[in-house]
Amino acid sequence: MKHLIVTLLFISLCPLSVFAGNGHELWLRYVGVGKAEVSVNKKGETLKISKTELLNFWQGGKVKLQVKRSNAHPDSYTITGNTTSGIVITSPSEQGVLYGTYHLLRLQSTNSVDGELNITEAPSYDLRILNHWDNLDRTVERGYAGHSIWMWDELPEKISPRYHEYARANASIGINATVLNNVNATPQVLSHSMLEKVKVIADELRPYHVKVFLSINFSSPAELGKLPTSDPLNKQVAEWWQKKADEIYKLIPDFGGFLVKANSEGLPGPQDFGRTHADGANMLADALKPHGGIVMWRAFVYNPSKEDRAKQAYNEFMPLDGKFRDNVIIQVKNGPIDFQPREPFNPLFGGMQKTAVMPELQITQEYLGFSNHLVFLASMWHEFLTSDTYCSGEGSTVAKTTDGSLFPHSVGSAIAGVANIGEDENWTGHHFAQANWYSFGRLAWDATLTPDEIADEWIRQTFGNSEELVKPVKKLMLESYETLVSYMMPLGLHHIFAWNHHYGPEPWTAIEGARPDWLPSYYHNADSVGLGFDRTETGSDAVVQYFSPLKEIFNNISTCPEKFILWFHHVNWTYKMKNGRTMWNELCYQYDSGVKDMRELQKIWDSCESYVDAERFRQVQSLLKIQMRDAVWWKDACLLYFQTFSKMPIPYDIERPIHELDDLKKIKLDLKHHN
Ligand code: GCV
Numbered sequence: 001m002k003h004l005i006v007t008l009l010f011i012s013l014c015p016l017s018v019f020a021g022n023g024h025e026l027w028l029r030y031v032g033v034g035k036a037e038v039s040v041n042k043k044g045e046t047l048k049i050s051k052t053e054l055l056n057f058w059q060g061g062k063v064k065l066q067v068k069r070s071n072a073h074p075d076s077y078t079i080t081g082n083t084t085s086g087i088v089i090t091s092p093s094e095q096g097v098l099y100g101t102y103h104l105l106r107l108q109s110t111n112s113v114d115g116e117l118n119i120t121e122a123p124s125y126d127l128r129i130l131n132h133w134d135n136l137d138r139t140v141e142r143g144y145a146g147h148s149i150w151m152w153d154e155l156p157e158k159i160s161p162r163y164h165e166y167a168r169a170n171a172s173i174g175i176n177a178t179v180l181n182n183v184n185a186t187p188q189v190l191s192h193s194m195l196e197k198v199k200v201i202a203d204e205l206r207p208y209h210v211k212v213f214l215s216i217n218f219s220s221p222a223e224l225g226k227l228p229t230s231d232p233l234n235k236q237v238a239e240w241w242q243k244k245a246d247e248i249y250k251l252i253p254d255f256g257g258f259l260v261k262a263n264s265e266g267l268p269g270p271q272d273f274g275r276t277h278a279d280g281a282n283m284l285a286d287a288l289k290p291h292g293g294i295v296m297w298r299a300f301v302y303n304p305s306k307e308d309r310a311k312q313a314y315n316e317f318m319p320l321d322g323k324f325r326d327n328v329i330i331q332v333k334n335g336p337i338d339f340q341p342r343e344p345f346n347p348l349f350g351g352m353q354k355t356a357v358m359p360e361l362q363i364t365q366e367y368l369g370f371s372n373h374l375v376f377l378a379s380m381w382h383e384f385l386t387s388d389t390y391c392s393g394e395g396s397t398v399a400k401t402t403d404g405s406l407f408p409h410s411v412g413s414a415i416a417g418v419a420n421i422g423e424d425e426n427w428t429g430h431h432f433a434q435a436n437w438y439s440f441g442r443l444a445w446d447a448t449l450t451p452d453e454i455a456d457e458w459i460r461q462t463f464g465n466s467e468e469l470v471k472p473v474k475k476l477m478l479e480s481y482e483t484l485v486s487y488m489m490p491l492g493l494h495h496i497f498a499w500n501h502h503y504g505p506e507p508w509t510a511i512e513g514a515r516p517d518w519l520p521s522y523y524h525n526a527d528s529v530g531l532g533f534d535r536t537e538t539g540s541d542a543v544v545q546y547f548s549p550l551k552e553i554f555n556n557i558s559t560c561p562e563k564f565i566l567w568f569h570h571v572n573w574t575y576k577m578k579n580g581r582t583m584w585n586e587l588c589y590q591y592d593s594g595v596k597d598m599r600e601l602q603k604i605w606d607s608c609e610s611y612v613d614a615e616r617f618r619q620v621q622s623l624l625k626i627q628m629r630d631a632v633w634w635k636d637a638c639l640l641y642f643q644t645f646s647k648m649p650i651p652y653d654i655e656r657p658i659h660e661l662d663d664l665k666k667i668k669l670d671l672k673h674h675n
Contacts, residue, residue, distance in 0.1 A: 021615025023426030026169050026434050027461040030057040030105060041066040045207040046094035049168075050101040057105055060113060062086030065097050075176070076122035079104055082115060095176070095209035099445075102172040110460040121446070124403045127414035128444035129177035129213065129296075130170070131259065131360070132421070136189065141182050142364050142502075144371035145422030145429035150180055155197035163201055166421070167208035173441025177211040179416075183261035183298065185215040187224040190244055199251040206254065213256035213296070218280060219268040220244070231273035232283035241287035249291040257293035258284055259331070259416075264301045277301075277316065278323040285325035294411055296358065297324075299332045299348060304515045308533075308540035309522075310336040314347050322354030326410050329356040334384045336542070337523075339367050339418075340494040341485045342380070344554070344564055347545035350389030350401045356409035359384070359402055363436045364420035367502050368484060371420070371429025373627045374601070374620070378439035378451040379481035385447050390547040399447040415444045430623055431616050434462065435477065451478055469611035476604045479597060485563075487594025487631035491587060492532065492567030496520040496638065501669060504630070505637035508665060524566070526645040530573050530583065532566030543568060562586075573646040584646045591635040592654040598624075598631040637664045 019025050036058040038051045047065060054063050060083035070092045077091040077100030089100035103121065107113045133141040134148035149162045170178070180198065181189050188194060202212040221227045221240040231237055248255050262269025262280055270280030281297040288295060302312040317330060324330070330352060335343025339362040348357060361381055368375050385399040392406055400406045404413040417440035420428045428434050435458045442454050455477045459470050488505075489496060497520070498506040507520045516522050525533055535542035536555045543555045553559045554568045562578060565571055575583040602624045609617055639650055640661040650657070 019613075021613035021617075023431045023434065023616055026427065027109075027438055027458055028169060028172060029461060030109060032057070032059060034058045036060065037062045039064050041068075042094075044094045046098050046209055049171075049207055050089075050094075050098050053101055053105065057108075059108060060087065063104075064088045065101070066090045067094055067097060068092065073122040073126075075099060075126075075174070076120070077103070078121075079117050079119040081117060083113060087117065095171075098171055098209065099174055106172075106457060106461065110457050111465050123174060123445045124399065124413075124447040125358075125415045125444050126404075126412035127177055127256075127358075128175045128441065129179065129256075129414060129416045130175060130363075130419045130421075130440075131179045131183065131215075131416050132419045133182040133184070133364070134180065135182050135184075136186060136194070140422055141184060142362075142366040142418070143420070143422050144364065145420060145427060145433070146424040147422060149421060149423050150201065152194070152197055156200040159200060159204060162423070163204035167205040167210050169427075169437075170210050170441065171208040173438055174445035175441045176209055177213060177256055178205070178419075179213040179215055179259045179296075181215050183215045183259060184265075184267065185217040185261070187217045187220040189214055190216060190220055190224055190248075192247065195248060195251055202252045202255070211254060211256040212252060213259055214248075215259045215261065216284075217268065218260065218262045218270070218272075229273065230268065232270045232275050232280045233273070238283050238286065241284060245287040245291055245293065249293075255291070255293060257288050257295055257327075259296045259298070260284065261298050261300065264298065276320060276323075278320045281328045282323075282325045285327045289325070289327055294327045294329060295325075296329050296331045296414070296416070298360070299330050299346075300338070300360075302517065304517050308535060308542050309517045310533075310535065310542045311540060311545060314351060314545045317348060318351055320355070321352045324355045329358045329409075329411055329414055331358050331360050331414075331416055333360045333362075334381075337494055341368055341489045342492070342563060343494065344567060345384055345387045345389065345398050347389075349398045350391030350396055350547060351545065353391070353401075353407050356407075356411045356413070357402055358414035358416060359398065360416045360418065361440060362418045363440050364418050365433065365436075367497065368488075369627060369630060370503055371433050372623055373484060373630065374430060374432045374476070374624060375436075375480045375484045376432070376439070376451065376455060376477035377436045377481065378443065378449075378454045379478065381439065381443055382449075382451050385443065388550070390550050403447060417444070431462075431620055432477070434458075463612055463616075466611050469608055472604045472608055476601050480601060483594055483597040483601060483631075485594070486590050487598060487634045490590035490594070491562060491583075492564040493524060493638075494567060495523040498669065503669060504667065505634050505664075507638055507641045524642075525570055526642055528645055528647075530571045530575065531587070531642060531645070532570045533568070534570040535568045539570070573648060582648070584642075584648045585651050587642065588639055588650050588654060591639055595631045595635050595655060598628050602628055632658065633664070633667075637661075640664070 019029055034055050034057045036054045038054045040047050040051055050065055068090050072092055074093045075096050077096040079089050079100050081087040089097050091097045136152055138148040140148050151160050219230045221230045221237045225240045227236055261267050263271045281295050285295045299313045299317050301316050302309045332346050332348045336346045387398050389396045389401055420433050438458050439454050442449055455474045459473050496507040498504050499509045509520050543551045557569050560568050571583045573584040577586045636657040636659040640657055
């Protein structure tokens with residue numbers, strides 16, 4: 001007993017020492033031992049979790065947990081009371097109480113339990129879902145944190161403790177669903193033996209109210225079911241899917257539904273049979289409907305054609321608006337190309353109004369330095385969610401077009417994030433990549449949260465409340481996104497990555513016979529006149545897909561925001577930017593500022609050494625060195641290459657290139673496993 005008291009005293013006096021510095025606990029580093037008395041008004045597995053969490057960690061006295069019927073959103077909750085007389089968490093559902101519980105603990109961890117609490121929270125999006133691009137052999141497409149956490153070989157017999165930890169982490173930030181496997185799906189995922197494994201994971205996640213979905217391959221009836229076709233209008237095919245749905249729901253009664261990548265990047269789909277995306281989605285929706293399941297049908301489609309790739313998803317899907325069943329949601333990537341460091345929003349947001357549309361964000365950093373670069377993505381997603389589409393006049397933000405406020409749909413609202421989770425001890429490779437998982441959950445819960453608010457709460461929970469640490473680390477996080485855009489692809493440049501991976505720069509790549517829309521020159525169009533993709537009405541006319549006044553703003557070079565100028569315009573090297581510099585000089589200064597700002601971010605982290613445990617400090621410090629070197633690599637590669645077209649000097653007051661272009665062209669990274 002004495003030993004226990006001494007240990008507890010030590011724990012509460014020395015918070016950092018309770019945890020190894022490996023980051024495995026994520027933001028859930030509750031310290032100390034709970035002193036709570038917790039009462040519940042009902043029995044239930046999820047309520048029990050709330051009770052246990054509070055008994056273990058709440059320092060503030062009595063808490064009453066109550067599930068009470070009401071018309072409020074089922075996931076909503078209220079927290080009232082104070083630490084002296086007691087706190088009451090009320091929700092129409094058990095999961096709402098759980099979200100309230102984690103919110104209360106979050107307030108405690110961030111030193112924000114102050115006086116009388118009177119909090120009401122309801123989620124922005126009904127479905128807050130992770131998409132794992134995890135293959136059944138446990139490799140992860142675009143995954144940079146080790147192998148998949150789903151141990152298919154061991155299942156269904158052996159249950160990894162990770163499943164439970166994963167569910168808890170997600171529930172703590174309001175994530176309530178997950179797609180377990182890659183959108184590049186194999187038909188085998190629907191075999192009975194696989195479904196029995198999926199069932200075990202679903203059982204593990206259920207108490208935390210995380211619902212399981214699967215990505216499916218459209219050719220499953222032919223490939224798995226051995227039917228002569230997978231044509232969605234074929235009766236046998238529809239029956240095959242119905243039977244498959246029955247089989248799934250027998251094992252997993254609350255199964256969420258299917259995510260589908262069809263007729264995209266070589267995957268099969270309804271167009272193989274002369275049918276439309278709506279035909280395909282509706283056939284699957286009909287199979288799931290009796291069970292309450294939904295279809296998330298991806299709009300990420302493009303083909304090598306004369307049409308600008310940025311226009312293709314809109315062209316394909318707009319004519320189908322209103323033609324989908326009411327349990328279909330169209331899942332659209334934030335930008336019209338593909339998760340680039342910076343893109344304008346995809347015009348399907350606000351464009352499609354009669355069909356539910358959900359944003360797909362990429363948490364894993366496929367195009368943002370893998371898990372080597374520190375970049376806080378709440379900044380990017382905030383910019384996206386608050387972008388004005390003008391579809392119903394001013395203020396029609398992307399968030400409002402998708403969260404049900406402008407266009408309510410009976411299927412509800414949803415938002416997806418491509419997970420950055422793997423079996424690395426710290427889950428995400430880079431300790432700061434945890435903040436992106438965290439931010440996705442928090443923004444899905446409350447799309448109005450600012451990057452500043454999210455960073456603040458994440459830092460306090462993950463590293464501690466010392467202001468000497470919170471202030472600089474917040475600055476580091478909040479500046480990281482602009483910094484990365486500046487050293488990689490400023491001014492609207494996009495997709496100038498290396499051919500066989502998306503890590504380093506290769507604006508020069510030219511591969512004979514390759515799909516032109518997979519080559520950087522397709523996007524940057526550098527020539528003796530200038531740089532950038534002409535998407536104005538005299539170019540590809542992608543601007544026409546946006547509502548007025550946005551289309552006019554983007555169309556006119558003098559009103560187009562300069563952060564998108566090379567996205568929408570082919571700009572002369574000598575074009576005068578708003579600050580009076582030529583476009584060429586501005587490009588140089590942008591790259592240079594990316595490098596300079598990186599040096600500042602490095603300094604900031606070093607100044608935090610005494611506030612962070614040695615293990616996490618060193619890991620981040622050494623990754624920042626890599627990021628710093630990469631920033632110089634990006635700057636030199638892009639400026640030296642584009643200079644071969646501009647034929648203008650790099651302004652003499654900025655850092656000189658330290659590489660030769662020919663040497664940079666020889667760099668070939670062996671990153672195929674990431675491809
Ligand atoms: C899962 C990009 C990525 C692919 C990804 C695809 C998609 O092209 O590079 O790895 O495939 O997007 O989102 O379907």
